[in-house]
Amino acid sequence: MLSEINGLSRHFTEDSLRQHLTERSIRRDDGCLIIRGYGTQRGVYQKVAGRAWAHIAAYAVFVGGYDPDLEVDHLCNVKDCVEPTHLRQVSHADNCRTRTQAPTCRNGHDREVDEATGRYRRTCRACNRDSQRRWRERQAAEVAQARAAYART
Ligand SMILES: [Zn+2]
Ligand SMILES: [Zn+2]
Numbered sequence: 001m002l003s004e005i006n007g008l009s010r011h012f013t014e015d016s017l018r019q020h021l022t023e024r025s026i027r028r029d030d031g032c033l034i035i036r037g038y039g040t041q042r043g044v045y046q047k048v049a050g051r052a053w054a055h056i057a058a059y060a061v062f063v064g065g066y067d068p069d070l071e072v073d074h075l076c077n078v079k080d081c082v083e084p085t086h087l088r089q090v091s092h093a094d095n096c097r098t099r100t101q102a103p104t105c106r107n108g109h110d111r112e113v114d115e116a117t118g119r120y121r122r123t124c125r126a127c128n129r130d131s132q133r134r135w136r137e138r139q140a141a142e143v144a145q146a147r148a149a150y151a152r153t
Pocket of ligand 1 (some may be wrong): 029031032033076077078081086
């Protein structure tokens with residue numbers, strides 16, 4: 001089964017690969033298991049154990065049943081995460097479909113990713129904040145107007 005992982009060093013067994021991945025990763029408070037690859041860059045797919053993609057190697061040994069015809073996708077959208085429960089296999093088409101959502105809201109704010117689904121949140125917090133602020137400003141203006149009217153009488 002390990003032979004199906006592209007670029008993986010031949011000397012790895014499932015056990016030693018599991019150990020290798022565990023030793024190179026750090027658990028974050030949000031549940032993600034962040035792997036340290038060969039590079040120093042974060043937020044990208046990482047390569048380990050030869051030239052294999054860390055998330056694919058993790059899927060193969062922690063989840064099992066790796067299908068090389070499918071892609072390994074991150075539910076958490078954290079590219080260097082190897083937490084098994086955050087990984088799932090999807091077809092290339094499905095993987096692309098999840099990326100067709102616009103990355104900004106209609107007012108141009110960067111949208112937030114819902115960690116549970118890996119998709120963008122429907123509501124925009126920045127827009128919500130703006131409309132709440134406008135509402136408070138309107139309230140304050142009405143109160144000021146009422147006070148001014150009262151002072152004149
Ligand atoms: Zn994760
Ligand atoms: Zn917005």
